[in-house]
Each structure stands twice: as structure tokens, then as C-alpha cells.
Amino acid sequence: MIEIRNLTKSYGRKNALDGLTLSLGHGVTGLLGPNGAGKTTLLRCLATTLAYDSGRVEAFGLDPSQASQRTALRRRLGYLPQDPGSYPHFTAFDLVDYVAILKELTGREHRHREVRRVLAEVDLTDQARTKVRKLSGGMRQRLALAQALLGDPELLILDEPTVGLDPEQRMRFRALVSRLGESRTVILSTHQTEDVAALCERVVAMDRGRVVFDGTPGGLAATAAGQVWLSDKPPARSQLFWRTADGRYRTLGDRPPGAEPAEPGVEDGYLLLEVAA
Incomplete structure (x- = not known):
């Protein structure tokens, strides 16, 4: 469903992606690699927030280098960036509702139903009317995940999603992502090898912008x-x-x-x- 061919991206003289080629389908794929391996750059290219220098990306038959197709792809993906921003004076509900409007969920009744659904998915129903600035770091991370889940995306891109989560929250996250991966493509970047072992059917290890391993956790x-x-x-x-x-x-x-x-x-x-x- 997602084809990446000879993808390159440089920052000055540094090659963040160096001719990377990868195919992704249904299921949960974990990205491993040291800092600077190119994981976040790859995810940002897939999420259409960063333009690549050369190569090709195709997702659901759409080419994100074309403006009209990029918009169509954005309607079908959810993205949790490594450092999600927030509006500290919004309540949790209002922040997710605002993002839902940006994602073209314009019918108020349907939109609010969807906001309540994703807050429940990340166990934040009881915090819906709490100001974002009063939430713990782990709660804010779950709130960012709720935003990524809006609209039931076919492609879910998660960059370091378990940062700040305690063991119980991490267990719930694994259960949620495992379920989501049964019917869509989920790709997540992490430094937690135990998360990869617990929930990923496939693991891709990167170094210096290239794939150095592609297989199962057991194979790694x-x-x-x-x-x-x-x-x-x-x-x-x-x-x-x-x-x-x-x-x-x-x-x-x-x-x-x-x-x-x-x-x-x-x-x-x-x-x-x-x-x-």
C-alpha cells in the first residue's frame, strides 16, 4: 500500500535519507535506529510535512509530491510527531475538537462524537474538560495520540509514541495499536525495543539514512x-x-x-x- 523508492533528503552536507527503499502494508511496523539514523525524517516525509529531495513515495496510489494528491493523502493519515505542539489554555476536548475541524470534520454533532471516541480510546474521558497546561506529560502525549486517531485513518504514523507513558499506559497503548494494525498500516519509531518485541510484526532498523535490517522481531x-x-x-x-x-x-x-x-x-x-x- 505504501511504496518508497530511492528516497533522499539532505540537510546541508548531511544525508538524512540516502537512497532509502521500503514497502509497507497492513500491520504494525517498528522503526529502530540511533539518533540521526533518519527515522524522523522518513516519518515526516510520509506524513507530507517535509518535502524530500529525490525519489518517490506512493501511498494508496497517491503521490504526495503533487499538491492535489497530497491533500487527498492527508485526509487518510494520522500523524503523531515527536514533539507535538499544543495550546495550553485549551481544554483537552477543545484542542481535539479544533484539530478535528482542521481535518474537515465540520458537522458539529458528528465531530463531537468523534472527539469523545478518540479521547476514550486513549483513556482521557475524565480529563476532557481539563486545561492542557494542567495535564501531565504522559497525558499530553496521549492527547496528541487522540488527535492522530481522528477520522479513523488508514495510515497511522507515530514518532516516539510511548515517551512519557507509565507501564500501565504503555500496555494500553500496545493493545490499542495492535488492534489498529489489524485493519490498517501503522508505522512507529521508537527507542524501546520491548515495544517492538511486544506489538510489531515487522521491524526495520535504520542507520545513516539506510535500511540495515528488515524482518520480524524474532529474526532480529x-x-x-x-x-x-x-x-x-x-x-x-x-x-x-x-x-x-x-x-x-x-x-x-x-x-x-x-x-x-x-x-x-x-x-x-x-x-x-x-x-x-
Whole structure:
């Protein structure tokens, strides 16, 4: 449903996207990558808030480089940016209602019904009449997600959506996104590998504007097979290790003396990809 071909975007001499090619369909795709990998730039291009330099994007048969088709695409997508803005003196209801008007939901009764629906989706019904400035950081993040859900979009683009959410809110977010991904395309950028493992059918790892891995979370974990170790003492030479809660040391890479193999996880595969890149 979404085709990205040879996409490039530069900021001065820095290539944020370097000939990136990717196809996306129904389901939840997680984007992983270090800061500066190009994740946010890619999402902004898909959300039509940033023009790319060259290449092609096509979503639902629409080309966002054409003004009329860009408008049609915007009607079919929802976008949660990394740093969503807000009007602090609006109530939560009024802010989402204002965004709903911008999204062409002009019938008052229908629009208010839709505002109440998305506030309920993110568990903010009880805060509907609270001023935005009085909401916690996690609540404001959920309010931004509610705005992205307006109009039941076919394409949902989420940039660092779980920032500021506590464990219970993150669990509810995962349940919501998993359900949404059954009938539409969801692409989210995150630094939380546990979110990728929990809800994404597909993971795309990026580095320096290119795709360095494209597969399942299990496939990413499998790339670390034979390179994850547990030992009672810290390794002498490795820089990729940490002390676990049980007092043992988890090492990635070459086997330290006396270490035993451990089951690899998504985080292990991702960290080793970063080192290789």
C-alpha cells in the first residue's frame, strides 16, 4: 500500500535519507535506529510535512509530491510527531475538537462524537474538560495520540509514541495499536525495543539514512545467536556488557572465559547491528 523508492533528503552536507527503499502494508511496523539514523525524517516525509529531495513515495496510489494528491493523502493519515505542539489554555476536548475541524470534520454533532471516541480510546474521558497546561506529560502525549486517531485513518504514523507513558499506559497503548494494525498500516519509531518485541510484526532498523535490517522481531533477535553470553565476572576486553539484576554479566560478541550462552533478544540483535554499522 505504501511504496518508497530511492528516497533522499539532505540537510546541508548531511544525508538524512540516502537512497532509502521500503514497502509497507497492513500491520504494525517498528522503526529502530540511533539518533540521526533518519527515522524522523522518513516519518515526516510520509506524513507530507517535509518535502524530500529525490525519489518517490506512493501511498494508496497517491503521490504526495503533487499538491492535489497530497491533500487527498492527508485526509487518510494520522500523524503523531515527536514533539507535538499544543495550546495550553485549551481544554483537552477543545484542542481535539479544533484539530478535528482542521481535518474537515465540520458537522458539529458528528465531530463531537468523534472527539469523545478518540479521547476514550486513549483513556482521557475524565480529563476532557481539563486545561492542557494542567495535564501531565504522559497525558499530553496521549492527547496528541487522540488527535492522530481522528477520522479513523488508514495510515497511522507515530514518532516516539510511548515517551512519557507509565507501564500501565504503555500496555494500553500496545493493545490499542495492535488492534489498529489489524485493519490498517501503522508505522512507529521508537527507542524501546520491548515495544517492538511486544506489538510489531515487522521491524526495520535504520542507520545513516539506510535500511540495515528488515524482518520480524524474532529474526532480529536471531541475528545475535551465538553472540550472547552470561558470566559471573565482567569480561576483560568487551565494551558490550552490563550487570543483570541477578548479579551476572551479559556480554555481546566474543565469548568471555567461563561464560555460558544465553538466549538472544531483540535488544541484543539491535545493539550488535549498531556496532556492525
